[in-house]
Amino acid sequence: MSEQNQQAIAPYHNNFLKEVEERVEDGAWVKMCMQCGVCAGSCPLGDAWEHTPQKIFMMIRAGKREEVLKSDSMWMCTSCYNCIVRCPRKLPITHIMHGLAHYAHRLGLAPKGQPTRDIAKLFWVNSVKTGRVNELKFSLAMYFKDGFIQGIRNALAMQAIGLGLMKAKRLNPMEIFGGHKCKDQGGIRKMIAKAREIEERKQAHTA
Amino acid sequence: MAKKQYAFYPGCSSQKGASASNFVTSIGLMCDKLDIQLNEIPDWNCCGASIGYGEGGELPRLVLNARNLALAEQHLPGQDMVSGCPACWLATREAAERLNKFDDLMAETNEALKEAGLNLKGSVKPRHIVEVLIEDVGFNAMKQAVVKPLKDMKIAGYVGCQTNRPFGIAGESFENPLYLDKMIETVGAEAVTGYDQKVTCCGGALAFSEPEKSQKQIRDIVESAYDHGAEMIVTPCQLCQANVEIYQSEINKKQGTKFAMPVVYYSQLMSVAYGGGIKEAGLDGHIIQPKKLQDIAR
Incomplete structure (x- = not known):
């Protein structure tokens, strides 16, 4: 334990x-x-x-x-x-x-390996890092969460959908180089860290 | 007439090149014709969405949403905060209600917000853009702006979950809300009656993690639209739109169906009815082409 x-x-x-x-x-x-x-x-x-x-x-x-x-x-x-x-x-x-x-x-x-648990973590890490979700990086992280080979398989299986979305301008391959983000990323990170610290402080005080 | 002013929270999926970028395109003309001015909140951040709970605890999620509320309060004072995305609206409204109710949470939130140089008083009201349309603009004014009625179109109004629950729109029933059907009729189209999947969940974020379970939901939603004679599904939700449109090809591949049901936003119907072209209505942003609507827009 x-x-x-x-x-x-x-x-x-x-x-x-x-x-x-x-x-x-x-x-x-x-x-x-x-x-x-x-x-x-x-x-x-x-x-x-x-x-x-x-x-x-x-x-x-x-x-x-x-x-x-x-x-x-x-x-x-x-x-x-x-x-x-x-x-x-x-x-x-x-x-x-x-x-x-x-x-x-x-x-x-x-x-361990519960898929919704895994993607929930990926989503949070992805969005808090820059303040905004990077849908391309999030999708790729999901496909590759169970290793490289499985990632390639997943990406190939979803290839047609991905290309369709790119054609419809709803998935931008250039997002891999950064993409949308907040200006005050530092402030966001500090504020989230503080929130976690307060939450841990509270949990230590209960009971 | 002076335009009504709102602090606008677009949300991640509405950014350029993101999965609902055609939604945000389509509301431009609609808002213009209805004298609504949306002022984007500077440097807004992600709301955490419905899946953020896994890694983010209660306070980190509250703080994320409080930052947007504080920025709206500071830069766009006196304006209601409007979002077009149900998840953004829900997360923000939930946060605002909790913070205004519990002083200790508000104090802790402000302690964290200080790290980003912000402070929240709690004066901003988060609203969904459909609330603005119904409550501030009204069905009459929505109808008056129509220049090109969408005649001979049968549409299934798919409300989904988070625009409907837990807060609801304009006090309507959770089991059978009628506002979307009324909006469809306002632009001259026909809303199919008895569409029994109107408030069914599409699987939400579990479309990624539990594709089979989610695709079962999507199959029901699309099948029922066909069964009721609909030519198209209309929804107010970005994730519903994406899930129900995108995964039809997967369902066809796995289950031998021949689904090709277009899924569009209410705002795209309104844009076309208000005289907008294909680009203005975001109709160039689909995988399953809404041909009939595109033909009217041409």
Whole structure:
């Protein structure tokens, strides 16, 4: 178990619900779930979830820490917000799933190689680096995330679409040399670093 | 008449040469005819999009959006902040609401913003451009600007997710919002009724990471448009537009379908109806050519 994970678990004496309430974004809402199952039935990728949101809420209360945080379920969220608008108890379910996924990622418990986890990281790194997303570099990073050979295969498979987008002037090959960016990249980097520092400070103070 | 002034947040996909660059082209003429002036927020940054949560925690994401709000507040005081991209709008509005509600988050956000020499008071209202059209301009004025009604066109209004949920437009229902159909009719076209995939998710960012699951969604969206006799899909969302247009060829390849359903933005319909040509309406930016609309624009 990683040191960070150990530190996270220690203050809660196996009370996973309390840990989620204090450390996961919008986690305080979990206890409000009344197990109606509307979220599970409303999710466009519902069938793909090993544990639906409804089940995850109950598993948190039952203290199933490893099963929840190591699951790839939360990474099936497409951010469609259907569960949020339909929840009769008004739980911000989308946010809670994002929060759980982020928490599991941060502790290093989220499944390795989970594709949405991987592209989420690539997207963030890509956009924060210059302040704006570089779609060409992001696409290439996605194709090549599983190695060079697989990258070439992926790029070839998507070649027709890429060329179509270039012809439609919606993908610019010149973006490889930098492309769009913010002027105050330094300020953006410093501000994000500060936000992370504050967040870590807060996590250290809970429990 | 004096033009209505707004602070404009285009978003990454609307930049030149990016996946929705034809969207931003198409709103130029539309805004001009409707007396809307969009003033670009200087040095705006990415909102983090819906996938940013994986690596970015709550505060880093709030701070990213707060920077744009602070820049709008400072450089374009008194103007509502308008975005054409649902993800940008959603992320900004969520951030603004959270920051205005929780003083501790606002204080922490400002502590981080200071590193970039900025400060946020929290006075800016983030809005979607469709809200501006419906609430500030109105359907009547949108109709009055039409010089070339789009006659004999049957269109499926595909609203998708994030323009619709969780905030919604003009207080309409989440399950069956009607504003997009009304906009289609405003420009003289026919909105197909009973389009049952109107608010279905296209898979969003998971189109990249979970292509099979996402392409199942896209197949339903396109198939239903065909089933209801539509000649074209119209959407307010940049990611919906891209996903639903781009992956039709992949679905054809894997599943033997023969999809070739054009997918355009509402603003492209309006641009053509307001007298715009192919370039002005961004109709040269498609992989599946919207021929009928291009012919009217010619």
